[in-house]
Amino acid sequence: MKNSKTEKRQLKKRHLILSILVVLLTGILFFRTLNYFRQVIIEAPTASLKKGPGIEYSQLKTLKKGSRITIIRSKYHWFYIKTSDNHFGWIADWNLATKERNQIDDLADATIVLDPGHGGADSGALSANGRMEKTYTLKVAKKVAASLRQRGAKVYLTRSADKYVDLEPRAQLSNNVHADAFISFHFDSSPVENGASGITTYYYHQKTSYSLAKSVNSQFKALSLENRGIDFGDFLVIRANNFPSILLEMGYINSSRDFEQINSASYRNQVASDVVRGLKAYFDSKN
Numbered sequence: 001m002k003n004s005k006t007e008k009r010q011l012k013k014r015h016l017i018l019s020i021l022v023v024l025l026t027g028i029l030f031f032r033t034l035n036y037f038r039q040v041i042i043e044a045p046t047a048s049l050k051k052g053p054g055i056e057y058s059q060l061k062t063l064k065k066g067s068r069i070t071i072i073r074s075k076y077h078w079f080y081i082k083t084s085d086n087h088f089g090w091i092a093d094w095n096l097a098t099k100e101r102n103q104i105d106d107l108a109d110a111t112i113v114l115d116p117g118h119g120g121a122d123s124g125a126l127s128a129n130g131r132m133e134k135t136y137t138l139k140v141a142k143k144v145a146a147s148l149r150q151r152g153a154k155v156y157l158t159r160s161a162d163k164y165v166d167l168e169p170r171a172q173l174s175n176n177v178h179a180d181a182f183i184s185f186h187f188d189s190s191p192v193e194n195g196a197s198g199i200t201t202y203y204y205h206q207k208t209s210y211s212l213a214k215s216v217n218s219q220f221k222a223l224s225l226e227n228r229g230i231d232f233g234d235f236l237v238i239r240a241n242n243f244p245s246i247l248l249e250m251g252y253i254n255s256s257r258d259f260e261q262i263n264s265a266s267y268r269n270q271v272a273s274d275v276v277r278g279l280k281a282y283f284d285s286k287n
Protein backbone atom coordinates (compact mmCIF):
# COMPACT_ATOMS: atom_id res chain seq x y z
CA MET A 1 0.00 0.00 0.00
CA LYS A 2 2.66 2.48 1.01
CA ASN A 3 4.76 1.69 -2.02
CA SER A 4 1.96 2.21 -4.55
CA LYS A 5 1.13 5.62 -2.98
CA THR A 6 4.74 6.76 -3.37
CA GLU A 7 4.76 5.53 -6.94
CA LYS A 8 1.60 7.47 -7.71
CA ARG A 9 3.08 10.58 -6.16
CA GLN A 10 6.25 10.19 -8.23
CA LEU A 11 4.20 9.68 -11.37
CA LYS A 12 2.24 12.84 -10.62
CA LYS A 13 5.50 14.72 -10.08
CA ARG A 14 6.85 13.47 -13.40
CA HIS A 15 3.65 14.49 -15.09
CA LEU A 16 3.92 17.98 -13.63
CA ILE A 17 7.54 18.38 -14.75
CA LEU A 18 6.64 17.18 -18.22
CA SER A 19 3.71 19.61 -18.43
CA ILE A 20 5.90 22.52 -17.33
CA LEU A 21 8.49 21.54 -19.94
CA VAL A 22 5.89 21.40 -22.70
CA VAL A 23 4.50 24.81 -21.70
CA LEU A 24 8.01 26.25 -21.58
CA LEU A 25 8.98 24.87 -24.98
CA THR A 26 5.72 26.05 -26.55
CA GLY A 27 6.37 29.47 -25.03
CA ILE A 28 9.87 29.65 -26.45
CA LEU A 29 8.64 28.54 -29.86
CA PHE A 30 5.83 31.08 -29.74
CA PHE A 31 8.16 33.96 -28.93
CA ARG A 32 10.66 32.83 -31.56
CA THR A 33 7.91 32.81 -34.17
CA LEU A 34 6.63 36.17 -32.95
CA ASN A 35 10.14 37.54 -33.18
CA TYR A 36 10.52 36.23 -36.71
CA PHE A 37 7.36 37.98 -37.75
CA ARG A 38 8.52 41.20 -36.14
CA GLN A 39 11.43 41.12 -38.53
CA VAL A 40 11.20 43.50 -41.46
CA ILE A 41 13.21 44.07 -44.59
CA ILE A 42 15.10 47.19 -45.65
CA GLU A 43 13.48 48.47 -48.85
CA ALA A 44 15.71 51.50 -49.50
CA PRO A 45 18.93 50.95 -51.52
CA THR A 46 20.87 51.65 -48.32
CA ALA A 47 19.80 52.58 -44.80
CA SER A 48 21.87 54.33 -42.22
CA LEU A 49 22.03 52.71 -38.78
CA LYS A 50 22.22 55.64 -36.35
CA LYS A 51 23.16 56.12 -32.72
CA GLY A 52 19.85 57.81 -31.94
CA PRO A 53 16.37 58.50 -33.35
CA GLY A 54 17.20 61.35 -35.77
CA ILE A 55 19.20 62.26 -38.87
CA GLU A 56 21.50 64.38 -36.67
CA TYR A 57 22.93 61.33 -34.86
CA SER A 58 26.15 59.74 -36.02
CA GLN A 59 26.09 56.71 -38.26
CA LEU A 60 27.11 53.32 -36.88
CA LYS A 61 26.78 51.24 -40.03
CA THR A 62 25.12 51.08 -43.44
CA LEU A 63 22.48 48.43 -44.07
CA LYS A 64 21.87 47.15 -47.60
CA LYS A 65 18.53 46.67 -49.32
CA GLY A 66 17.03 43.32 -48.36
CA SER A 67 18.67 43.22 -44.92
CA ARG A 68 16.46 41.53 -42.34
CA ILE A 69 16.13 43.48 -39.10
CA THR A 70 14.22 42.98 -35.86
CA ILE A 71 12.31 45.96 -34.51
CA ILE A 72 12.63 46.38 -30.76
CA ARG A 73 10.84 49.69 -30.24
CA SER A 74 9.91 52.88 -32.05
CA LYS A 75 10.13 56.62 -31.47
CA TYR A 76 9.08 59.35 -33.91
CA HIS A 77 9.84 58.06 -37.42
CA TRP A 78 12.56 55.82 -36.06
CA PHE A 79 12.97 52.18 -35.05
CA TYR A 80 15.43 50.82 -32.54
CA ILE A 81 16.51 47.60 -34.22
CA LYS A 82 18.76 44.55 -34.10
CA THR A 83 20.49 43.47 -37.29
CA SER A 84 20.89 39.79 -38.21
CA ASP A 85 24.55 40.03 -37.20
CA ASN A 86 23.61 41.50 -33.79
CA HIS A 87 24.24 45.20 -34.28
CA PHE A 88 21.88 47.56 -32.46
CA GLY A 89 20.88 51.07 -33.49
CA TRP A 90 18.20 53.32 -35.01
CA ILE A 91 16.92 53.41 -38.56
CA ALA A 92 14.40 55.77 -40.13
CA ASP A 93 11.03 54.21 -40.95
CA TRP A 94 11.12 55.57 -44.52
CA ASN A 95 13.70 52.88 -45.31
CA LEU A 96 10.96 50.30 -44.88
CA ALA A 97 7.85 49.44 -46.89
CA THR A 98 5.03 51.96 -46.42
CA LYS A 99 2.91 49.58 -44.35
CA GLU A 100 5.76 49.07 -41.86
CA ARG A 101 6.18 52.78 -41.11
CA ASN A 102 5.05 54.52 -37.94
CA GLN A 103 1.62 56.09 -37.98
CA ILE A 104 2.05 59.37 -36.13
CA ASP A 105 -1.21 60.23 -34.39
CA ASP A 106 0.11 61.87 -31.25
CA LEU A 107 1.92 65.19 -30.80
CA ALA A 108 4.35 63.48 -28.39
CA ASP A 109 5.54 61.25 -31.24
CA ALA A 110 5.62 63.92 -33.95
CA THR A 111 8.54 65.44 -35.80
CA ILE A 112 7.94 69.16 -36.28
CA VAL A 113 10.00 71.70 -38.22
CA LEU A 114 9.61 75.33 -37.19
CA ASP A 115 10.79 78.03 -39.56
CA PRO A 116 11.39 81.52 -38.16
CA GLY A 117 11.13 83.70 -41.26
CA HIS A 118 14.10 85.81 -42.48
CA GLY A 119 17.26 86.28 -40.36
CA GLY A 120 20.73 87.77 -40.61
CA ALA A 121 21.09 90.18 -43.53
CA ASP A 122 17.43 89.58 -44.38
CA SER A 123 15.53 91.65 -41.83
CA GLY A 124 12.09 90.91 -43.25
CA ALA A 125 9.50 93.67 -43.11
CA LEU A 126 9.91 96.69 -40.85
CA SER A 127 7.63 98.37 -38.35
CA ALA A 128 7.02 102.13 -38.52
CA ASN A 129 9.82 102.65 -36.01
CA GLY A 130 12.22 100.31 -37.84
CA ARG A 131 11.83 97.13 -35.77
CA MET A 132 12.58 94.02 -37.82
CA GLU A 133 10.29 91.11 -38.64
CA LYS A 134 13.15 88.58 -38.23
CA THR A 135 13.39 89.37 -34.49
CA TYR A 136 9.76 88.49 -33.80
CA THR A 137 9.56 85.40 -35.99
CA LEU A 138 12.44 83.90 -33.99
CA LYS A 139 10.84 84.80 -30.65
CA VAL A 140 7.57 83.08 -31.56
CA ALA A 141 9.23 80.01 -33.09
CA LYS A 142 11.42 79.53 -30.02
CA LYS A 143 8.39 79.77 -27.76
CA VAL A 144 6.54 77.15 -29.82
CA ALA A 145 9.65 74.92 -29.91
CA ALA A 146 10.00 74.95 -26.10
CA SER A 147 6.35 74.11 -25.62
CA LEU A 148 6.39 71.30 -28.18
CA ARG A 149 9.55 69.79 -26.72
CA GLN A 150 7.95 69.83 -23.30
CA ARG A 151 5.16 67.72 -24.80
CA GLY A 152 7.69 65.22 -26.13
CA ALA A 153 7.70 66.18 -29.81
CA LYS A 154 10.91 66.18 -31.84
CA VAL A 155 11.49 69.75 -32.97
CA TYR A 156 13.86 71.13 -35.58
CA LEU A 157 14.36 74.85 -36.17
CA THR A 158 15.51 76.08 -39.58
CA ARG A 159 17.45 78.71 -37.63
CA SER A 160 17.82 79.26 -33.89
CA ALA A 161 19.86 82.47 -34.05
CA ASP A 162 19.89 85.71 -36.03
CA LYS A 163 21.52 84.28 -39.14
CA TYR A 164 20.73 84.16 -42.83
CA VAL A 165 19.30 80.89 -44.17
CA ASP A 166 18.21 80.44 -47.81
CA LEU A 167 14.65 79.39 -48.53
CA GLU A 168 15.47 76.04 -50.21
CA PRO A 169 17.33 74.53 -47.24
CA ARG A 170 14.39 75.44 -44.99
CA ALA A 171 12.04 73.27 -47.03
CA GLN A 172 14.81 70.71 -47.47
CA LEU A 173 15.12 70.24 -43.70
CA SER A 174 11.44 69.31 -43.61
CA ASN A 175 11.96 66.88 -46.50
CA ASN A 176 15.06 65.35 -44.91
CA VAL A 177 13.47 64.61 -41.54
CA HIS A 178 10.07 63.67 -43.02
CA ALA A 179 8.34 66.31 -40.90
CA ASP A 180 4.84 65.54 -39.70
CA ALA A 181 4.26 69.28 -39.71
CA PHE A 182 6.23 72.31 -40.89
CA ILE A 183 5.29 75.80 -39.73
CA SER A 184 6.84 78.99 -41.08
CA PHE A 185 6.40 82.13 -38.97
CA HIS A 186 6.10 85.57 -40.52
CA PHE A 187 4.59 89.00 -39.98
CA ASP A 188 2.84 90.75 -42.82
CA SER A 189 3.40 94.16 -44.31
CA SER A 190 1.04 96.29 -46.39
CA PRO A 191 2.16 98.72 -49.15
CA VAL A 192 1.11 101.65 -46.98
CA GLU A 193 1.54 101.97 -43.22
CA ASN A 194 -1.61 101.02 -41.31
CA GLY A 195 -3.06 99.76 -44.59
CA ALA A 196 -4.10 96.35 -43.23
CA SER A 197 -4.48 94.36 -40.03
CA GLY A 198 -4.94 90.76 -38.94
CA ILE A 199 -3.54 87.27 -39.25
CA THR A 200 -3.57 84.84 -42.20
CA THR A 201 -2.83 81.11 -42.47
CA TYR A 202 -1.36 79.95 -45.80
CA TYR A 203 -1.01 76.50 -47.34
CA TYR A 204 0.30 75.52 -50.78
CA HIS A 205 -0.43 71.82 -51.28
CA GLN A 206 -4.14 71.37 -50.64
CA LYS A 207 -3.94 67.58 -50.29
CA THR A 208 -1.15 67.40 -47.72
CA SER A 209 -1.49 70.71 -45.94
CA TYR A 210 -5.03 72.06 -45.86
CA SER A 211 -6.10 70.04 -42.83
CA LEU A 212 -3.06 71.30 -40.92
CA ALA A 213 -3.94 74.88 -41.90
CA LYS A 214 -7.48 74.30 -40.68
CA SER A 215 -6.47 72.73 -37.35
CA VAL A 216 -4.07 75.56 -36.52
CA ASN A 217 -6.19 78.42 -37.86
CA SER A 218 -9.28 77.30 -35.95
CA GLN A 219 -7.38 77.87 -32.69
CA PHE A 220 -6.86 81.59 -33.40
CA LYS A 221 -10.04 82.61 -31.62
CA ALA A 222 -8.93 84.57 -28.57
CA LEU A 223 -6.28 86.66 -30.34
CA SER A 224 -6.65 90.43 -30.22
CA LEU A 225 -6.14 90.68 -34.00
CA GLU A 226 -8.69 89.71 -36.61
CA ASN A 227 -8.38 86.22 -38.09
CA ARG A 228 -8.41 86.73 -41.87
CA GLY A 229 -8.71 82.97 -42.39
CA ILE A 230 -6.97 80.41 -44.55
CA ASP A 231 -5.64 81.16 -48.02
CA PHE A 232 -3.54 79.59 -50.76
CA GLY A 233 -0.06 81.11 -50.71
CA ASP A 234 2.76 80.56 -53.20
CA PHE A 235 5.72 80.64 -50.81
CA LEU A 236 8.79 78.55 -51.58
CA VAL A 237 9.17 77.09 -48.08
CA ILE A 238 5.74 75.48 -48.33
CA ARG A 239 5.75 74.91 -52.11
CA ALA A 240 9.03 72.93 -52.09
CA ASN A 241 7.87 71.01 -49.05
CA ASN A 242 6.86 67.35 -49.44
CA PHE A 243 5.17 67.24 -46.05
CA PRO A 244 2.24 69.02 -44.34
CA SER A 245 3.32 72.64 -44.23
CA ILE A 246 1.82 76.04 -43.56
CA LEU A 247 2.98 79.64 -43.35
CA LEU A 248 1.55 81.97 -40.71
CA GLU A 249 1.42 85.74 -41.05
CA MET A 250 0.76 86.72 -37.46
CA GLY A 251 -0.13 90.40 -37.90
CA TYR A 252 0.94 93.40 -39.98
CA ILE A 253 4.22 94.69 -38.64
CA ASN A 254 3.70 98.09 -40.32
CA SER A 255 0.31 98.58 -38.71
CA SER A 256 0.70 100.46 -35.42
CA ARG A 257 -2.23 98.56 -33.92
CA ASP A 258 -0.81 95.16 -34.94
CA PHE A 259 2.74 96.07 -34.00
CA GLU A 260 1.67 96.88 -30.46
CA GLN A 261 0.54 93.24 -30.23
CA ILE A 262 3.53 91.75 -32.07
CA ASN A 263 5.84 93.64 -29.70
CA SER A 264 4.08 92.28 -26.60
CA ALA A 265 5.16 89.00 -25.03
CA SER A 266 1.59 88.16 -24.02
CA TYR A 267 0.39 88.31 -27.64
CA ARG A 268 3.30 86.16 -28.80
CA ASN A 269 2.65 83.68 -25.97
CA GLN A 270 -0.98 83.46 -27.01
CA VAL A 271 0.04 82.82 -30.63
CA ALA A 272 2.47 80.11 -29.49
CA SER A 273 -0.07 78.34 -27.30
CA ASP A 274 -2.71 78.50 -30.05
CA VAL A 275 -0.27 76.95 -32.53
CA VAL A 276 0.58 74.16 -30.08
CA ARG A 277 -3.10 73.48 -29.42
CA GLY A 278 -3.74 73.47 -33.16
CA LEU A 279 -0.97 70.91 -33.67
CA LYS A 280 -2.31 68.76 -30.86
CA ALA A 281 -5.79 68.82 -32.43
CA TYR A 282 -4.27 68.03 -35.83
CA PHE A 283 -2.57 64.86 -34.55
CA ASP A 284 -5.50 63.85 -32.34
CA SER A 285 -7.77 63.98 -35.40
CA LYS A 286 -5.62 61.28 -37.03
CA ASN A 287 -6.72 58.50 -34.70
Ligand SMILES: [Zn+2]
Pocket (backbone or CB within 6 Å): 117, 118, 124, 125, 133, 185, 186, 187
Ligand atom coordinates in the same frame (compact mmCIF):
# COMPACT_ATOMS: atom_id res chain seq x y z
ZN1 LIG B 1 8.17 87.50 -43.76
